Amino acid sequence: MDWKDYLQKEKRCSCGKNHICDIEEIIIEEGGIKRLPEILKKHKYEKLCVVCDLHTEQAAGLAVYEELEKAGYAFKKVVYQDEELVPDEEALIYLFTQVPNDCDLIIAVGSGTINDLCRYVSYKMKIDYYIVGTAPSMDGYASNVSPLIIRHLKITYEARPARVIIGDLDIISKAPLHMIAAGVGDILGKYVCLTDWQLSHIVNGEYICPEVMELVRKSIKKVAENAGRAAHRDKEAICAIMEGLVLSGIAMSYIGNSRPASGSEHHMSHYWEMMFLLDGQPDPLHGTKVGIGTVMAIRLYEMLKENREKLFPLEAPSFDPGLWEEKIKEAYGPAAPGVLELEKKTGKNSDKEVLRRRAAFQAHEEEIFSVIDQLPEAEDIIEILKSMEAPYYPEQINVSKEVFARGIYYAKDLRDRFGLLQILFDLNLQEEFTNRLIQEIY
Structure with a gap:
């Protein structure tokens, strides 16, 4: 898929608003992780912090370490030890304390929870982040918000998207079947999202964008057919x-x-x-x-x-x-x-x-x-x-x-x-x- 039409461009939309997606590159291909060093070199990052959990380190973190070491990069590893990581205050505080002050790029290795945590922390620390996906399990890879559990309540916070998204097909195709199915479930939910949104437009006059709705329908079609x-x-x-x-x-x-x-x-x-x-x-x-x-x-x-x-x-x-x-x-x-x-x-x-x-x-x-x-x-x-x-x-x-x-x-x-x-x-x-x-x- 050619992503150029979606990235790093301000698009004047028929809805009357300007849309922009602040992502530089999306790589979904076999061996995608091997391209990480060339991308880092192009964007001149030097102080790296790689964030994983126990499971994602094994799934893709070790491969990321290997590519970075071969290219001569020094980096800090942050590995959550939780068997089941929750994006709550404790997880946030841990990440804030572990990312070095001079870090200029966080590389998140994981899917939902790791992505939400790194997206929010990088946004608050005003540094960039990349995501190396480990499973096609949720739709937050390109999102600009982070849903977090704060005081027991699920709250969605403003953030910014990853600069680069890497989905290495050699890795994500090996994800557990229930994680692949979760990605399908997340996208099937868009049928209801679009219906709710249209009804709110009719009943409340809420802003709606037909072109964005069509983009979501394209997403649903891709997933349902495959x-x-x-x-x-x-x-x-x-x-x-x-x-x-x-x-x-x-x-x-x-x-x-x-x-x-x-x-x-x-x-x-x-x-x-x-x-x-x-x-x-x-x-x-x-x-x-x-x-x-x-x-x-x-x-x-x-x-x-x-x-x-x-x-x-x-x-x-x-x-x-x-x-x-x-x-x-x-x-x-x-x-x-x-x-x-x-x-x-x-x-x-x-x-x-x-x-x-x-x-x-x-x-x-x-x-x-x-x-x-x-x-x-x-x-x-x-x-x-x-x-x-x-x-x-x-x-x-x-x-x-x-x-x-x-x-x-x-x-x-x-x-x-x-x-x-x-x-x-x-x-x-x-x-x-x-x-x-x-x-x-x-």
Whole structure:
């Protein structure tokens, strides 16, 4: 794939805005790591810090060390010893203390968590970073934001993308199958993201960019068409999936936030992740959770279509802030203060806002359902995930009925971002749809 049209150019878009992706090079090819020294020489970096964890050091870190040593580079190694690394305050502080003050480039070796940590730390330290990918497992390689766990709450922070992304096909094609499947799940979630985004544009007048949406659709198409062959480690298919993941990240960079790539399916996934961490339970890969969240979100959209004829009229809204606050404390535990603060700032659940959105929904009902009709069926997503031996129901990753239900009710309160879950709240459908879905899948 020729990346020149996407990189280091300010693009005047038909949406009226200028888009830019601040990435210098993207290399997705066999033997890609061997090109690292020539790229470093071209950009004149000298003080290097290579960041891995126990797993990514074995997957690609040793190969990076070898290439750097052969080229005569001195570098510091930072290797997280955590068996399961979490991008929280402790991990951030460790990296801040380990990166030398005179470092001019961080080389992150890994996928999701390592990338998020290095992206944020390099941004705050005002130094560049490269990423050497170890698995096609998530779409954050080209992203300009870092989702981190701070005070038990999943928060997305501003950052900047890697200067160079290297996806060595000899390495990423050997990634565990569940990691490849996670990348597929992360991209399948874009079906829901784009639907949520379009509905917010219709209901709230939120800015939307048709060209960025088309870029995300291109990403989805690449991944969906190659998922089956990727399960057999076909390098051409793995390459297409990695390219699709990077395209999704470029879309985020163009917009300046995660809106094109994160919707209701991600909110449910983030809520489940927070509950796993709070309970001290193993947390499945981000894309694994997103794939399941996608199946659930599309099924909820299907229920919305099934109920279309009886959506209106509705009883007047009666939001009880005190009761809601108690429910949030139950649902989020120690992470509740951040959620409560967000509602204070936005008032998105207030009766006034609900009535405004209901009126907009009714006024544009035909347009809204024409957008929803473009979604694939939940069964189609299940079949793709099955082809990769990936889970597709929450119970398969130990999400309890209670946590699942709370996710539908309260995951929307993680972000001020309108979508499916807010629609269910606005139209008094949370209880009915949650109970129906639990009966179907548990």
